[in-house]
Amino acid sequence: MIDPNGYLPRYYQLANILREGIAEGKFAALQPIPSERELEKIYRVSRPTIRQAIELLIRQGYLYREHGRGTYVSPQKLQKGISELTSFTEDMKQRGLVPGQKILEIGYVRPSDKIRSRLELPETCDQVLRIERLRLGDGIPMGLQTSYYILPEDQTITREELEEYGSTYKMLQEKFHLIPTEADETLEVALATPPEADLLQIEPGSPLLLSERTTYSQYRRVIEFVKILYRGDRYRYFAKLTR
């Protein structure tokens, strides 16, 4: 069941086994899974390893513990949609829509004070890459996205690459070895200006959901600042909160 010399660490293998068991209904919602001492005998791994696997599944929302009682399976509603950092592309896929994009503009600009502070720009740098895109879901306009990146001119992004990769996050990872790992996001409402309404194919003055996000790399440096104006009638934001 668990390969001690496997490619994946043992606690990770065990977590996968348990997660599958939950998905298959082998362990039912609100019912306890075997105790840590029992799992020790079943899977032939030590208790710390088992606890590590369980802690992973708790963080992912699949299990929860009750001291003195046992470890239980979360109800389905709590098993999905943890507030995860996703790109627009991944977001659309999760919603069951085919992601698409239409690049409107791409080029270097002088950053405004707001952009400067959001990108935590050093004084020396006075050029940032700006990309404006119309984002589609199943071919229908979903939002208007404006992204800013700090990139030297010899390491830049071309329109062709952007179209080829589809997902910007995938490109950042493969081309620059920058992995988005954390982000701060704010959401508020806005009203569509005539040019925005035209691009989004809605009436001017229609309500929009405005998202502003600063994304950080694995080194805790700012990667990008992204502003997205979502169509209010087609987009809903999900969050999972814990305490």
Place this chain on the structure above:
Amino acid sequence: MIDPNGYLPRYYQLANILREGIAEGKFAALQPIPSERELEKIYRVSRPTIRQAIELLIRQGYLYREHGRGTYVSPQKLQKGISELTSFTEDMKQRGLVPGQKILEIGYVRPSDKIRSRLELPETCDQVLRIERLRLGDGIPMGLQTSYYILPEDQTITREELEEYGSTYKMLQEKFHLIPTEADETLEVALATPPEADLLQIEPGSPLLLSERTTYSQYRRVIEFVKILYRGDRYRYFAKLTR
């Protein structure tokens, strides 16, 4: 430094010491803290204990690790505002505003199908407590809140209690021993109807931020379903995302 027989577990004491060190600037942002083996000698606790403390601080956003290099202090921007489950009252306090409320209506109603499903109501139950409140920040209308609770009639909430406690979450915890521990939230835009606009002191048709939240207890049972219509011009939603 660390009391082995203290009221708090050792890993928790160590986490507090390190968190203070970070707050005081003793450990600077983006700089490494002492290695796990060094901390072992400094604080006279074993490595598992140290790792547990560090993992806690990582989850709270204060530290991050780099395999082979060390454990580093996160930049300030990432140290706060983790997507936490807070009541309206706590939310206002965090924003530096004085929370307030005006109770508009309180009583039992037959739940609609939508409310039924959101509360995961059993067939037998056909009465839920509905509370409608105008929520204030520094005395100014911030949002219109409608909450639904599953409570037997002998264990109910009165208008007086609601006004006395101020925070509903505090009351749930102290009176019913129900601790809100997890929640699913959705956000979308809406336009104010004339009666809503009147209560919120804005123009009819003004944009609003509509939040719908299902809150779960420590036993993973639904506690409440809450709908809040926030004034679009006075409220902004914050989220912290991870991967």
Place this chain on the structure above:
DNA sequence: TAATCTAACTGGTAATGACCACATCAATGT
């Protein structure tokens, strides 16, 4: 000089053994 290797760090995974704190329930006492 420049590429390579190696030793010494770092965190990551794992086993073992021990004791504590909380929950439950059956046996015991009143």
Place this chain on the structure above:
DNA sequence: ACATTGATGTGGTCATTACCAGTTAGATTA
């Protein structure tokens, strides 16, 4: 009949020991 107690199960904490896996820098080599 009821309250109490204690055994036994659960997860929570902690120490010790060992080895693996990346990173780095200085010593070695070509």
